[in-house]
Amino acid sequence: MTQAVKPPLIQFTNVAKRFGALTVLDDFNFEVAPGEKVTLIGPSGSGKSTVLRILMTLEPFQEGQLSLAGMSYHEPNGTGPFKASERHLRQIRSHVGMVFQSFNLFPHMTVLRNVVEAPARVLGLPRGEAECRAIDLLAMVGLADKKDHYPSQLSGGQQQRVAIARALAMRPRVLLFDEPTSALDPQLVGEVLSVIRGLAHEHDLTMLLVTHEMRFAREVSDRVCFFDKGRICEQGAPEAIFTAPEHPRTREFLASVLR
Amino acid sequence: MEWVSYLPSLARGALVTASITLAAIAVGAVLAFAAGIARVEGGRVLSTVALCYTEIFRGTSLLVQLFWFYYALPLVGVSFEPVETGILVLALHVGAYGSEIVRGALSSVSVQQHEAARALNFGRMQTLFRISLPQAIVEMMPAFGNLAIETLKLSSLVSLISIADLTFRAQSIRNLTLDSAGVYSLTLVGYFAMSLVLMALMRLIERALRRGPAFPRAAHS
Numbered sequence: 001m002t003q004a005v006k007p008p009l010i011q012f013t014n015v016a017k018r019f020g021a022l023t024v025l026d027d028f029n030f031e032v033a034p035g036e037k038v039t040l041i042g043p044s045g046s047g048k049s050t051v052l053r054i055l056m057t058l059e060p061f062q063e064g065q066l067s068l069a070g071m072s073y074h075e076p077n078g079t080g081p082f083k084a085s086e087r088h089l090r091q092i093r094s095h096v097g098m099v100f101q102s103f104n105l106f107p108h109m110t111v112l113r114n115v116v117e118a119p120a121r122v123l124g125l126p127r128g129e130a131e132c133r134a135i136d137l138l139a140m141v142g143l144a145d146k147k148d149h150y151p152s153q154l155s156g157g158q159q160q161r162v163a164i165a166r167a168l169a170m171r172p173r174v175l176l177f178d179e180p181t182s183a184l185d186p187q188l189v190g191e192v193l194s195v196i197r198g199l200a201h202e203h204d205l206t207m208l209l210v211t212h213e214m215r216f217a218r219e220v221s222d223r224v225c226f227f228d229k230g231r232i233c234e235q236g237a238p239e240a241i242f243t244a245p246e247h248p249r250t251r252e253f254l255a256s257v258l259r
Numbered sequence: 260m261e262w263v264s265y266l267p268s269l270a271r272g273a274l275v276t277a278s279i280t281l282a283a284i285a286v287g288a289v290l291a292f293a294a295g296i297a298r299v300e301g302g303r304v305l306s307t308v309a310l311c312y313t314e315i316f317r318g319t320s321l322l323v324q325l326f327w328f329y330y331a332l333p334l335v336g337v338s339f340e341p342v343e344t345g346i347l348v349l350a351l352h353v354g355a356y357g358s359e360i361v362r363g364a365l366s367s368v369s370v371q372q373h374e375a376a377r378a379l380n381f382g383r384m385q386t387l388f389r390i391s392l393p394q395a396i397v398e399m400m401p402a403f404g405n406l407a408i409e410t411l412k413l414s415s416l417v418s419l420i421s422i423a424d425l426t427f428r429a430q431s432i433r434n435l436t437l438d439s440a441g442v443y444s445l446t447l448v449g450y451f452a453m454s455l456v457l458m459a460l461m462r463l464i465e466r467a468l469r470r471g472p473a474f475p476r477a478a479h480s
Contacts, residue, residue: 056374056377056378057377058374058377058378086382086383090380090382093377093378093380094380096378097378097379098374098378100371100374100375100378102371104371104372104374104375105375106372106375106390106394107394108393108394117379117389118379118380118381121381121385121389122379122380122381122382122385166379167378167379170379170380
């Protein structure tokens with residue numbers, strides 16, 4: 001495919017991540033092509049969420065290299081746990097957006113302000129323009145009529161859809177989904193998945209998705225990576241992983257979740 | 260009905276008490292936010308300065324602080340009017356205790372909120388003023404209400420640096436009339452009435468901040 005020709009947008013090279021004595025990622029190598037939709041699956045504690053949190057600069061890593069769009073996360077003379085200046089980190093963050101398991105909307109702002117605030121304050125867009133964009137995005141996630149509500153007045157599924165609109169308002173090249181439906185009641189999962197499914201058709205958006213929704217992963221991803229003990233144990237096209245997993249750990253995991 | 264004749268003098272004293280208390284709360288609130296924010300967000304130097312200030316003023320007697328500012332400071336050439344001294348020392352007291360309230364409320368804003376702010380690329384100051392403080396301030400209000408009332412009551416100490424506040428007036432009248440029961444009962448009522456007004460005021464502010472469904476939790480939750 002053409003993806004093999006493009007240089008990777010994201011590249012982890014021999015990355016190690018430790019929390020004290022606990023090693024979460026070990027000699028980790030991983031590449032993502034621009035526009036690729038990758039799903040990370042695996043047992044809890046296998047490091048998949050950590051990959052997203054490192055990409056979002058919420059967690060530092062200790063060894064190895066990580067680059068995004070040609071920018072290295074560590075600076076040559078960088079200090080502090082991130083080995084980079086705040087200015088450098090903000091430059092990296094401007095390319096990345098994240099949707100959290102627990103939505104994390106700002107409770108003191110209306111839905112509209114949740115979506116407007118960052119483009120207006122961080123990107124410096126005029127309020128009017130930021131609001132127009134926000135309303136378009138809210139319409140896209142089907143919540144334009146809720147713009148004046150507060151997060152506490154919305155269901156979990158609605159809150160997560162606002163959170164997706166809020167992340168998209170910053171026009172990230174990479175959008176990270178950290179178990180976006182795990183905190184939802186079963187009947188609310190569908191509405192969030194259908195919004196994500198819509199985004200999967202966006203050619204330019206690179207998506208990394210950590211999820212336990214296997215059927216959904218199979219449907220939307222270009223590639224599925226199975227994580228085990230801080231490494232990618234097996235990866236490939238969803239058809240291959242789900243119908244003919246090669247590694248015994250993958251088979252074991254899929255048997256336990258698909259049943 | 261002898262006590263009726265005390266009222267004009269006591270009322271004038273109450274006015275002084277009220278003005279000193281309100282001024283101290285206003286100046287103290289500024290100090291509290293400055294020191295509390297410095298504790299959480301300031302670098303090593305700023306947060307250490309704020310910590311020293313907080314601990315010194317929390318750890319020493321308010322009365323001795325008053326005497327020190329009133330009698331000792333002029334010896335090194337710095338002197339204020341008694342009322343200014345009273346307001347300043349009470350404000351420093353409010354600031355020290357208030358900074359702990361600000362610090363606690365700011366630290367109670369969840370990690371998830373900070374992560375969401377970071378994911379949206381907000382800067383540190385933007386996160387503080389747009390995300391953390393607006394949420395924390397609502398949590399501060401009950402504690403600030405208590406501190407305001409505490410300040411009103413502690414303001415009686417300024418009578419000892421010759422400020423004619425409610426307590427000072429009460430002492431003077433008692434020295435003249437020797438009617439301890441009448442004078443001090445009236446004085447207590449005076450403080451209680453003022454604290455009721457202050458409590459109502461703080462409730463009003465809290466209610467205004469909590470308005471809307473943004474904070475559905477009940478007050479004092």
